[in-house]
Amino acid sequence: MLSGNQIALAYLVASVFFILALKGLSSPLTSRRGNLFGMIGMAIAVAVTLTLTKNWVIIIGGIALGGAIGAVVARKVQMTAMPELVAFMHSLVGLAAVLIAIAAVNNPYAFGIVKAAGESIPAGNKLELFIGTFVGAMTFSGSVIAFLKLSGRMSGAPIVFSGQHMVNLLMGLGMLGCGLWFFATPGTNWTAFIAMTAIAFVLGFLIIVPIGGADMPVVISMLNSYSGWAAAGIGFSLNNPMLIIAGSLVGSSGAILSYIMCKAMNRPFLSVILGGFGTDSGAAATAGGVQKTHRSGSADDAAFLMGNADSVIIIPGYGLAVARAQHAVKELAHKLREKGVTVRFAIHPVAGRMPGHMNVLLAEAEIPYDQVLEMDEINSDFPTTDVVLVLGANDVVNPAAHTPGSPIYGMPILEADKARTVMVVKRSMAAGYAGLDNDLFYMDKTMMVFGDAKKVVEDMVKAVG
DSSP: OOOHHHHHHHHHHHHHHHHHHHHHTTSTTTHHHHHHHHHHHHHHHHHHHHTTOSOHHHHHHHHHHHHHHHHHHHHHOOGGGHHHHHHHHHHHHHHHHHHHHHHHHHOTTTTTSSSSTTOOOOHHHHHHHHHHHHHHHHHHHHHHHHHHHHTTSSOOSOOOOTTHHHHHHHHHHHHHHHHHHHHHSSSOOHHHHHHHHHHHHHHHHHHHTTSOGGGHHHHHHHHHHHHHHHHHHHHHHHTOHHHHHHHHHHHHHHHHHHHHHHHHHTOOHHHHHTTOSSOSOOSOSOOTTOOOOOOBOOHHHHHHHHHTOSEEEEEEOHHHHHHTOHHHHHHHHHHHHHTTOEEEEEEOTTGGGSTTHHHHHHHHTTOOGGGEEEHHHHGGGGGGOSEEEEESOOGGGOGGGGSTTOTTTTOOOOOGGGSSEEEEEESSSOOOTTOOOOGGGGSTTEEEEESOHHHHHHHHHHHHO
């Protein structure tokens, strides 16, 4: 059994490792080291926490079961399914916070909240349980909706209805009222607590359903923040400094990431928090029923154009991730450079339905980091670029972002439409995740190459070589 000072020191060491993990994850160059620090910190936190309990069999059994499920899922999940996996994990964190709060309200003595069985929960702890419960409940239901949308089990289109914001406001006030009722009532007011929890579950659902697929990466980040704050709130109730520190780190880092992404997408941060964006969409920016035609070509045609160009920019998208084409793309870039062509990669802040997704795939293929440029760094170069190769990207290169009334209006895009020649590799002319047609595909300067991204790029490599 560790002393109080030893426990505090161990938690402090674990917290330092968590901070180092966040620092490491800020760059692809140090991301593996960051993950290692995070695992070390969590191992220390779990080991110390185990010394505080006598229920070894139950806890170790739970760890073993959860670890086994996690290991199986981690080995089987594809990189393209990572966003929905993250959303699903956020839902579990939120649900855990709610279940812990229910247990603490039911038996506060077992959690050390009161000194003797039968005593009323102190007002401060009631407030902490209230915050942890409603944030956790909203995180759970909101994350479930995000998972369903990202996995394709639910339409990615915004689901809106008249008076939606007013309904959300009234339910928010109702939840707050029930929370205050629970807080002010002597003893345990289960009616108020259950009503508050139920409203929070429904409110989490209502906040996420009006958000369209194009904005879903921000939702993932936002829910990540919510799950952290839920954990921190429960940490206060349980008087567990490790849970408070870890939850606060997750909550604050998720909030900062959400802000950065909102700025990159030209979305108001407050609207994200309240679930109010993605709902002002008018009709999709289409040609109003006019039949549009596109120009198609082959991988050989694309290879010829790129091989005779001075500069090429490659834009990787979700189609590249699905096809696992990053290694073929690396080989293509190498072949073009051997011909004297300047090749660079352009990354959108929300590419691949999750921030950093494309960066990770390119890093996996060991593409040099100095060849991978963010949107702000490379957008000004498109007008002087000979050829742009778009691999499975759609919404992030859609000029509809400049059209008032479009669901993605105001979202900064990679301005591929300004290049001299554009080649797009897609399986079909299907709309992107936001459900919008893309005028880029119908421009005279654009050539469509249909097929699996990996197969098409491999054919390009052969043709260039």
